[in-house]
Structure formats: structure tokens, C-alpha cells
Amino acid sequence: MSLAFRLRHRFPSIQMDMAFEVSSPGVTVLFGPSGSGKSTLIAAAAGLLRPDECRIEIDGRLLADTGAGVWLPPERRRVGLVFQDAKLFPHMSVTTNLRFGQRRAGYGKDGATGGAQFEEVVDLLGIAPLLTRRPHTLSGGERQRVAIGRALLAQPHLLLMDEPLASLDSARKAEILPYLTRLKTALRLPVLYVTHALEEVIQLADSVVLVEAGQVSAFGTVSEITARSDLKLAQRDDGGALLLCRTAEHDGARQLTRLEGGGASFWVPQVDLPLGAALRIRVPAREVILASQPPEGISLHNIVPGTVRRLTAEPARRSVVVEIGLPSGALLSRVTPDAVVRLELVQNGPVLALIKSTSIEVVLA
Amino acid sequence: MAARAVGFGLPLAILTAWLLARYRFPGRPLLNALVHLPLVLPPVVTGWLLLILFGVRGPIGSLLQQWFGIRLVFTTTGAALACAVMVFPVMVRSIRLSLEAADPGLEQAARTLGAGRVDRLFNVTLPLASPGILVGAVVAYATCLGEFGAVITFAANIPGATQTLPLAIYAALQVPGGEAKAAQLSMISLALALVGLLLSEWLGKRLNTMLGK
Structure with a gap:
């Protein structure tokens, strides 16, 4: 086709x-x-x-x-x-x-x-x-x-x-x-x-x-398209990468579901779908925090390791959109230029993406 | 006679209206003017022109006589022809208006659904224009019953053959003591006109509700 x-x-x-x-x-x-x-x-x-x-x-x-x-x-x-x-x-x-x-x-x-x-x-x-x-x-x-x-x-x-x-x-x-x-x-x-x-x-x-x-x-x-920081799409207020996922694990006690997509794992509030079901998630760029070290004592469920693939400056907004490469996919994060300097973010360097489970938008396919 | 006039005139009027509504071609203004001519021209002149064209020695009349043995002058068919020409503008106008009001997107939709040209015309375009076509036909029919100038010039005033209502009224008035008959006929004429107009209004409304307008 x-x-x-x-x-x-x-x-x-x-x-x-x-x-x-x-x-x-x-x-x-x-x-x-x-x-x-x-x-x-x-x-x-x-x-x-x-x-x-x-x-x-x-x-x-x-x-x-x-x-x-x-x-x-x-x-x-x-x-x-x-x-x-x-x-x-x-x-x-x-x-x-x-x-x-x-x-x-x-x-x-x-x-x-x-x-x-x-x-x-x-x-x-x-x-x-x-x-x-x-x-x-x-x-x-x-x-x-x-x-x-x-x-x-x-x-x-x-x-x-x-x-x-x-x-x-x-x-x-x-x-x-x-x-x-x-x-x-x-x-x-x-x-x-x-x-x-x-x-x-x-x-x-x-x-x-x-x-x-x-x-x-x-x-x-x-x-691919939603995860490219160099496109206008990423510069919208509500810009963010979309990943095609499958349900991989339910944790009934904690009321969480683990999704796999883009070669990474994401914990989200429990989804009532059988294991292996296809769905899509969207991670808004403004909700993704970057770190060089895993933080401790924090409510966070998702610490996703990746590499910096591309940095696109948005001068008008005084911010930078960072494209984070995953094993088979990418995420976007919007941070300040100051954060880029402090974390010493460079192309192909390692980075951790911190994502609250509740800021991941689950879209049922 | 009126039925015949509308029957012959209607398909031609639809075709003309369709041409005028949908296509831009050289000579379109001329066709438009020709169609509307009977509306502005004195009816007697229209009748005289028909006499010239369709008379026994006229260019078209003589051919019809030779080939088919049809004589139009002073016959019922002739009166119908005169009427058809007179009401043609009324029909074309009303059909054209409803064709122009129809959404061309509906024809496009029909095309993408696999409907060819003729298919579209009969299943989409004409049904959508049906209010205009019916209203035009009813008004034309009523107008035919009252045609005077063109008929008397082209087909004369022959009772039972080419005599329309106003011709009969006129004839009655010429006869001493014919006022009563004239009054009677006038009332019939009035009633027919009123019924025709009401009927066309009612039909148009009904069809429009059917089409959801």
C-alpha cells in the first residue's frame, strides 16, 4: 500500500x-x-x-x-x-x-x-x-x-x-x-x-x-514529525512528541500501567486495556524536565534516558526545544537557555527526561 | 392548447436555462436577449414575426409543409406555438433561478460517487431545480390560457381551435348584448389565474420543504 x-x-x-x-x-x-x-x-x-x-x-x-x-x-x-x-x-x-x-x-x-x-x-x-x-x-x-x-x-x-x-x-x-x-x-x-x-x-x-x-x-x-524540534509544530505552546505504545504491565496495587513505546517505558495512571493493546501517548514539551543526574526523593515515576539529538532555539520565547533521541523514537522538551548551559547539553550527549505520569496524555487508538 | 404549449416548451426551456446558468460561451448575451424578447416586444409583433417565419411561405413554415405536411398558421398547433414562445421567458427565468440557487457542490459530490453527466442531470440537477421547473410550468400554463396578441396575429380567432379566453371575451364584447357572456368569461379567467398562482406558490413551498430549504 x-x-x-x-x-x-x-x-x-x-x-x-x-x-x-x-x-x-x-x-x-x-x-x-x-x-x-x-x-x-x-x-x-x-x-x-x-x-x-x-x-x-x-x-x-x-x-x-x-x-x-x-x-x-x-x-x-x-x-x-x-x-x-x-x-x-x-x-x-x-x-x-x-x-x-x-x-x-x-x-x-x-x-x-x-x-x-x-x-x-x-x-x-x-x-x-x-x-x-x-x-x-x-x-x-x-x-x-x-x-x-x-x-x-x-x-x-x-x-x-x-x-x-x-x-x-x-x-x-x-x-x-x-x-x-x-x-x-x-x-x-x-x-x-x-x-x-x-x-x-x-x-x-x-x-x-x-x-x-x-x-x-x-x-x-x-x-517522526511530532518529535522534530526544527519544525514549526514543535514551537506551538501545546507542541510535544507523540509515541505509539503498547500496554506492557499493569500494577493494580499502585494503580499504574506501564507502556512501552519508542524503545522506552512510561508509567501512566492505570489504563483499562488488556496487555499488548495499542495506544498512543503525547508528551507535551513544556512538561518534560531535563536532568543530568537521577533526582531522589521525588514523586516522579518516569526517568527516561536518552541522547540530545538536536537543540532548536526559540528566541522570541527565550527558550530552547531539545529533541531527545530514544532507542526508536524521540521526545521533545522545552527548557530555558540557562538550563542548557547549566546541564552542559550538547548534541549527542546523554540526558535524562523526567516526566510526571499525570502529564502524559493517553490517546486511545 | 395550453398543455401542448407547456409540454413542448418545457424541455426546451430547461435546456436553455441550463445553458444560461452553467456555461459561459460567446453569444450567451444574444441567446439571453432572444429568450427574453417576447417579454418586452408587443405580442402582436411576436405574432407577426412567427407569421413571417412559420407562415406557409415562411422559411420554416414552408419546409414543415413540404416535409411533414404540417400547417401551423390558423391551427391549434399554431396557437400552441405562439403561446409557447410567449411564455418561454417566464419558464426559462424561473428554471434558471433555481438552477443557479442549487449548490454546485452537490454535483461534485455526485461525480466523486461515480455519477456520469446524464446520470447527474437526471438524479441530482433536475430534482434540485424541480421547484423552479414546476412553478414555471404552472405559471406558464395559466399565462397561456390568457394569451391574446400573438395568438390572434398568428393563429387567428377560431372558436374551438385557436380561441383563447381573452379572444372569446373580446369577441363577445363585439356582439351586441354579449356583455353578460363577457362577464362570465372574465370571471372564469380571473378564477383560473388565481388558482394558477396559488397552485404554483403551494407547489413551490411544498417542494422547498421537501428539499429542506
Whole structure:
């Protein structure tokens, strides 16, 4: 499963030149501020906008290569698109909306099997009670769930989601995110997901493509990208590395759970998951204390040894973001320049990261 | 006759409205002006132009006569044609407005779901424009019943064939003692117009609620 994308397009206001490649399946999040060209990329992937130059390949299947004169129209691409504002057909019931793409994909007729099944999708999205209703009687969150179902049932080879939660209030967002997480694990379908909300990156992303002013500034797995001190992402107030973990040990007496990820161990307040379950943790950079010696007489549970991989100064904030290499991953820590001097932090030197178990954010995958 | 006028005119009106709403092409302003011409032109002039074009010796009329043996002048079909031309702007306008009000994003969504051009037209675009189409048709039908100038010029005033309501009223007024008949016919005309307008309003509302507007 792979996805390769190249796009060049000149708008009056912005020159776009983007290229990235993702080798893993799962969710690739295009992350960047509004107006950076994310939606253009999605429209090009769907075939709704034809850029000056564009090449899109999924799993060796060529959707577009303007250099070779290949440009599949949207209706023949088998690429599902979930719009920001659902775009359900108002003159059809929810069921008819859901079946729209499924019928045209040749499924849903008697005897036809394979692909995403109607009942399965309805169940996954929890939309069974809505089937006979009309789109205008649904809430924003319900509409968006139906729109996702409609796109999935068209049996796409790639699912595009253009800020599907942006038009919803935070309560509705919280209502939909769990469904998206469930879909992610239930479907073997590459997803290209556009957002400018970090929360959605943390929850959903397997890979991240950072987009800025029409350019791709970095791409890689979510752990790689969130743990790079040289990217703007690390300089946000809420910046911090994300690690993919598994539950390794429960300590019932102490009400703690030990997680393993990035080649290190982390104690967190007890998580009710079986051993070996996958989850993600996020360690905010401002919560990570650095030390050269293990401290004593302290409430701390996590003293993680690592090496200094990179130091990035943030002059405006009078601070430095330190990238701490773990055996297979990295953490970020924000400290003062004074601390860097006192601890004599240098590249490739050893360092201890001290993390309170309660400041680790556990994200259930 | 009115039904025939609307029946023939409607598909053409939809096509024209669609062209005007969706495409920018050279000659678009000209087409737009031509469509709206009957609205501004005195009806008698429209009728006269039809007579020139579709008359037995006119360029189109003579061809129709030769090939199909169809004669339009002074026939019911001719009256229907005159009416259709007169109400064409009304239909085009109302259809075009509802086409322009429809969200192009819905057609894009249909494309990504695998719907081709014709499929989209019949399953998405036209249903979305249905309020405009129906309202246009009802108003056009009611207007046809009352067409006067173009019909009398092109198809004359033949009772039972090309006589519309106002023509009958006019004829009745010409006859001594025909006032009572004229009053009767006028009341019918009034009732028909009122029913037509109310019906179109009601249909439009219903369809809009169905579409969730």
C-alpha cells in the first residue's frame, strides 16, 4: 500500500509545489494553516480541479499524470470525498444517499458481494436510526456521519476527507472522533485527511504531511514529525512528541500501567486495556524536565534516558526545544537557555527526561 | 392548447436555462436577449414575426409543409406555438433561478460517487431545480390560457381551435348584448389565474420543504 503525490499549480495569489510519498496504509493527515493549499490538493486528488502539473499514484494505480496526458475524471477514479459540509442530496432519504455511490459502483444489487457492506458501514457509524430520515432533519454531526458512510459505500480505493469536522462545534467533534477512530481500525483503506486542528492529528494520524504556503515542509510518520524540534509544530505552546505504545504491565496495587513505546517505558495512571493493546501517548514539551543526574526523593515515576539529538532555539520565547533521541523514537522538551548551559547539553550527549505520569496524555487508538 | 404549449416548451426551456446558468460561451448575451424578447416586444409583433417565419411561405413554415405536411398558421398547433414562445421567458427565468440557487457542490459530490453527466442531470440537477421547473410550468400554463396578441396575429380567432379566453371575451364584447357572456368569461379567467398562482406558490413551498430549504 503506497501513495505518491506530486502537484504544481499557479494561483494568482500562491504558487503551489507539493510532493510527498507515504508507504504505509492508514490515515495521512495534511496539516497546515487555512489557505496553505491543502484543499487544492484534495480537489486535485478527487479530480475536481486540474492543476498545471500533477501526478497521483495509489498502489501502482495511476489516477493522474498530466505529463503523460493521464487524467481520470472524478466519476471514474474510485476516490471517495467527504466535504466539510456533508453535501448530502436534500431530495433523497438517508438510505438513498448512502446507496447512491454503492449502486454506481456495481454493489448493493442482489447477489453482489465484496467491498464495504451496507449493514457493516451503518453499524460502524451508528446511523441505523437515521436511515428513513431526510438530510435536513439531521444534526451537523449526524449529517457528517452519513456523508462518510456514503463515501465509503462507493467502494473507493482512497478516501479523502476535507476538514470533515471543521464546521462542527466541539461537542459534535467529540461525538464524531470516536467513529473515525473506529473506522480507521476497521477498514483497510488509505485515507487522506485535511485539517488545521492538532487534536485530529493526535487522534487519527499515522503519517503527517506538513503544508505551508503551498509547499510541503515535511512529511513522515506521526511520531517522526511530532518529535522534530526544527519544525514549526514543535514551537506551538501545546507542541510535544507523540509515541505509539503498547500496554506492557499493569500494577493494580499502585494503580499504574506501564507502556512501552519508542524503545522506552512510561508509567501512566492505570489504563483499562488488556496487555499488548495499542495506544498512543503525547508528551507535551513544556512538561518534560531535563536532568543530568537521577533526582531522589521525588514523586516522579518516569526517568527516561536518552541522547540530545538536536537543540532548536526559540528566541522570541527565550527558550530552547531539545529533541531527545530514544532507542526508536524521540521526545521533545522545552527548557530555558540557562538550563542548557547549566546541564552542559550538547548534541549527542546523554540526558535524562523526567516526566510526571499525570502529564502524559493517553490517546486511545 | 395550453398543455401542448407547456409540454413542448418545457424541455426546451430547461435546456436553455441550463445553458444560461452553467456555461459561459460567446453569444450567451444574444441567446439571453432572444429568450427574453417576447417579454418586452408587443405580442402582436411576436405574432407577426412567427407569421413571417412559420407562415406557409415562411422559411420554416414552408419546409414543415413540404416535409411533414404540417400547417401551423390558423391551427391549434399554431396557437400552441405562439403561446409557447410567449411564455418561454417566464419558464426559462424561473428554471434558471433555481438552477443557479442549487449548490454546485452537490454535483461534485455526485461525480466523486461515480455519477456520469446524464446520470447527474437526471438524479441530482433536475430534482434540485424541480421547484423552479414546476412553478414555471404552472405559471406558464395559466399565462397561456390568457394569451391574446400573438395568438390572434398568428393563429387567428377560431372558436374551438385557436380561441383563447381573452379572444372569446373580446369577441363577445363585439356582439351586441354579449356583455353578460363577457362577464362570465372574465370571471372564469380571473378564477383560473388565481388558482394558477396559488397552485404554483403551494407547489413551490411544498417542494422547498421537501428539499429542506
